[in-house]
Amino acid sequence: MRRSAAPSQILGNAGKKPRFIPPGKCLSVCLKNETKEMDQEIKLKEVDEKEGGASLLSKINVQNQNENITHSVESTGKVKTKACFSIDKRIKAEMKTLNVPKADALYLPTSGTAKEEAAQEAPDCLVKYFSVVWCKASKKKHKKWEGDAILITKGKSVILKDMEGKDIGRGTGYKAKELDSLDEGQTLMVGGKEIEVMGVISADDFSSGRCFQAGIGPHDTDATALSQTNTKPFCKPLKNVCQASTKENMLKDSQSCKPRHDPNTSNSLVMPRPNASHQWMFNKAGLPVVDVVVDPYIANNLRPHQKEGIIFLYECVMGMRVSGRFGAILADEMGLGKTLQCIALVWTLLRQGPYGCKPLLKRALVVTPGSLVKNWKKEFQKWLGSERIKVFTVDQDHKVEEFIGSPLYSVMIISYEMLLRSLDQIQSVEFNLLICDEGHRLKNSTIKTTTALTSLSCERRIILTGTPIQNDLQEFYALIEFVNPGILGSLSTYRKIYEEPIVRSREPSAAEEEKELGEKRAAELTRLTGLFILRRTQEVINKFLPPKKESIIFCRPTALQLELYRKLLSSRVITSCLQGRLENSPHLICIGALKKLCNHPCLLFKAIKEKSCDPVSEEYDESSLYEGVIDVFPQDYTSDTFSETDSGKLQVLVKLLAAIHELNSSERVVLVSNYTQTLNVLQDVCKHYGYSYTRLDGQTPVSQRQHIVDTFNGKFSPAFIFLLSSKAGGVGLNLVGASHLILYDIDWNPATDIQAMARVWRDGQKHAVHIYRLLTTGSIEEKIYQRQISKQDLSGAVVDLSKTSEHTHFSIEELKNLFTLHEDSSCVTHDLLECDCMGKIDHQNTSSEKPPISRSCQIEQNHGKPNSKKPLSMSQLMQWKHFSVQHQTLADPFLERIKENVSFIFQNVTTPTSPPNKT
Numbered sequence: 001m002r003r004s005a006a007p008s009q010i011l012g013n014a015g016k017k018p019r020f021i022p023p024g025k026c027l028s029v030c031l032k033n034e035t036k037e038m039d040q041e042i043k044l045k046e047v048d049e050k051e052g053g054a055s056l057l058s059k060i061n062v063q064n065q066n067e068n069i070t071h072s073v074e075s076t077g078k079v080k081t082k083a084c085f086s087i088d089k090r091i092k093a094e095m096k097t098l099n100v101p102k103a104d105a106l107y108l109p110t111s112g113t114a115k116e117e118a119a120q121e122a123p124d125c126l127v128k129y130f131s132v133v134w135c136k137a138s139k140k141k142h143k144k145w146e147g148d149a150i151l152i153t154k155g156k157s158v159i160l161k162d163m164e165g166k167d168i169g170r171g172t173g174y175k176a177k178e179l180d181s182l183d184e185g186q187t188l189m190v191g192g193k194e195i196e197v198m199g200v201i202s203a204d205d206f207s208s209g210r211c212f213q214a215g216i217g218p219h220d221t222d223a224t225a226l227s228q229t230n231t232k233p234f235c236k237p238l239k240n241v242c243q244a245s246t247k248e249n250m251l252k253d254s255q256s257c258k259p260r261h262d263p264n265t266s267n268s269l270v271m272p273r274p275n276a277s278h279q280w281m282f283n284k285a286g287l288p289v290v291d292v293v294v295d296p297y298i299a300n301n302l303r304p305h306q307k308e309g310i311i312f313l314y315e316c317v318m319g320m321r322v323s324g325r326f327g328a329i330l331a332d333e334m335g336l337g338k339t340l341q342c343i344a345l346v347w348t349l350l351r352q353g354p355y356g357c358k359p360l361l362k363r364a365l366v367v368t369p370g371s372l373v374k375n376w377k378k379e380f381q382k383w384l385g386s387e388r389i390k391v392f393t394v395d396q397d398h399k400v401e402e403f404i405g406s407p408l409y410s411v412m413i414i415s416y417e418m419l420l421r422s423l424d425q426i427q428s429v430e431f432n433l434l435i436c437d438e439g440h441r442l443k444n445s446t447i448k449t450t451t452a453l454t455s456l457s458c459e460r461r462i463i464l465t466g467t468p469i470q471n472d473l474q475e476f477y478a479l480i481e482f483v484n485p486g487i488l489g490s491l492s493t494y495r496k497i498y499e500e501p502i503v504r505s506r507e508p509s510a511a512e513e514e515k516e517l518g519e520k521r522a523a524e525l526t527r528l529t530g531l532f533i534l535r536r537t538q539e540v541i542n543k544f545l546p547p548k549k550e551s552i553i554f555c556r557p558t559a560l561q562l563e564l565y566r567k568l569l570s571s572r573v574i575t576s577c578l579q580g581r582l583e584n585s586p587h588l589i590c591i592g593a594l595k596k597l598c599n600h601p602c603l604l605f606k607a608i609k610e611k612s613c614d615p616v617s618e619e620y621d622e623s624s625l626y627e628g629v630i631d632v633f634p635q636d637y638t639s640d641t642f643s644e645t646d647s648g649k650l651q652v653l654v655k656l657l658a659a660i661h662e663l664n665s666s667e668r669v670v671l672v673s674n675y676t677q678t679l680n681v682l683q684d685v686c687k688h689y690g691y692s693y694t695r696l697d698g699q700t701p702v703s704q705r706q707h708i709v710d711t712f713n714g715k716f717s718p719a720f721i722f723l724l725s726s727k728a729g730g731v732g733l734n735l736v737g738a739s740h741l742i743l744y745d746i747d748w749n750p751a752t753d754i755q756a757m758a759r760v761w762r763d764g765q766k767h768a769v770h771i772y773r774l775l776t777t778g779s780i781e782e783k784i785y786q787r788q789i790s791k792q793d794l795s796g797a798v799v800d801l802s803k804t805s806e807h808t809h810f811s812i813e814e815l816k817n818l819f820t821l822h823e824d825s826s827c828v829t830h831d832l833l834e835c836d837c838m839g840k841i842d843h844q845n846t847s848s849e850k851p852p853i854s855r856s857c858q859i860e861q862n863h864g865k866p867n868s869k870k871p872l873s874m875s876q877l878m879q880w881k882h883f884s885v886q887h888q889t890l891a892d893p894f895l896e897r898i899k900e901n902v903s904f905i906f907q908n909v910t911t912p913t914s915p916p917n918k919t
């Protein structure tokens, strides 16, 4: 039988018709017809096949729970029949529409026989996988193949799956011998389809999902092999810059062609040379190949991980890592210099290219949040000086037209908002490289920004993001689809091959095989995307950083705080919350009031006063929460003249600031709160004690932020204290001018606090860093902290740190815990650890207990390695040094000063492994 028009050959090089196609290599996705119900059936059936029915019941239960299948499960047999029956129905329906001759019905199982066959099959009979092509059954001699597919044989039955992983045919009642000897070139009827075997697929290629993957080689990530096996039609990435030269030009080129910078100096950063197949594809004119060398002016300032990153980006945008793809995602954690790596890449490619010295880029576009536009320009100047490159920033006074009209500029920096406004003009400019900073915002493919950016014809696309992008597999797909469109197939394929099995395998109730399949698919997805996604954590530079000492300080509440706290807890609102009356979320108001009280009673006082001045308010719950509370305050209390002795935390803070000011007067402090009102209180404290300060919160205009930050970080900063609202800090805010950071209150989202800490302990920090977190002992703040650290312990929970809304939902049990005040404990968190030290000695748990497995990432199981950007887990906290403060002399001079108001301290010192390097 002749293969005439199999899609793999239409798309591939029809000339070299391979007899044997290595699994997965040349297959392409072609069919798109599916329904939701079918997916469910496939799942049922797959489970059925693998397990021989043994623990089928439990698995179907799992699926019922998770996917709302309405099958009533009474016995294993019944479900099987049902599943098989519906599949038959589908195939029959398909037959009808296809007008398949009746004779072919012979190949179709009836519901009865399918069940019997399945039951008869030996449980250990061998499953085999084949890559095949298929067409509708016909008597014609010349087959018109309609698609690639995967054939799975087991015992006497077969399943045919299209390249999206969807069932397109099933059959049973074959001779076992016939299936057993199935081999390349042989044909078989499956349902109404005829198939021809193209090759054998390994079980591994099937379970990893690799066999469904078009476009990327299965095993080798080696760029050479990839480009050589490329079957995609040539596409023109270099067309615009690298035009074929005339003979004369070529001669001239080859004479004058030498690397722009010396590749042989000791510190030179030389990009990898393109291999033969890359040259064959992108150097048609046969120009001389020259080394691309990063300008030593910038290369001399690069850390090792940054050099690696630049090579990675270079290979991606050159199409050297994945043939025919030019996108990359650089997902390094904050503080690793993503901007610098991009600047080095842009500068290199604006001046150089591997073929005939021709620069690869003419123009590059950087899209970034509005608050960072100026920062990008500043970084360009910082690393390259203003004489090497002129970058154009688009703002009110500098329109896109100016950039178009001027030959001076080759880099344009624009905010996402401005991009949307001037999209028409930007579309008319030809950019050869597109960099999307904070690009996780493109995680939704339907938003305007994504559509706008996709409309730019530029193929070389880089997404920069510091947010872990693997937490949500749908968002993950959207980001990948943006940088390398089509590389994971259609969305429905992706869901079936990767997302569904992976998500299912992470569910606590997943069966062993589901776990195994999910893990394999996850591993394959990681391998595949790892070709163009690079993520490093801060660990890579921690060794260059000075030590970091973190202290969690449990501050005793004052008598007034305790009395107010008890009053609030006894209110009718909280009582009714605990009885489950949660309409209009009154618990959130209660939580808010308690948090204010912990920061300072005057904040609660102010809230009560405002409420009473506003009688028309409909907030019944809030007024009733405050009922009688005002009587607890002293008669002459006013919110304007607050006293620091009314708040446990503020007492500690005042002493701590005094200690730092006295002992370490040259060093500065960042003081963080989540609340503007609290910042006002803290600001008053600064005024009262004569500490110079500067402030950045939500009201600070974007245009002034950079200046405030620069001034503070400068050598001669007049400010001793930087008052920072953690919510308004924005991304990428660098406050290395300070070496002490105090978190005055706590956020539900651990990411907020972690981000705040990273502003100080980051690249460029020269002093040992001290971080203090203040918590009111026994109060709601401890509970929030416990929730932060126990989050990681929740089994099976996928935690997305970027989501903040989850704290609005609490069970009654959780609320009871939140609304309990522990007056006699010196540290409830320590009590919870069930540590037996009694807080009496400097205690450091050295047990070998391993930290739990982190679940924050959906595609990679992170095996609990401590990471400065991840919230601590309970068991990690246990390993911190901790002690109750009574009757002890503390080695820490700062803490010694404050211990009077402190009940307990957890402390940990991170010491870098190697001495600080350079600058």
Ligand SMILES: [Zn+2]
Residues within 6 Å of the ligand: 830, 835, 836, 837, 838, 839, 843, 882
């Ligand atoms: Zn202990």
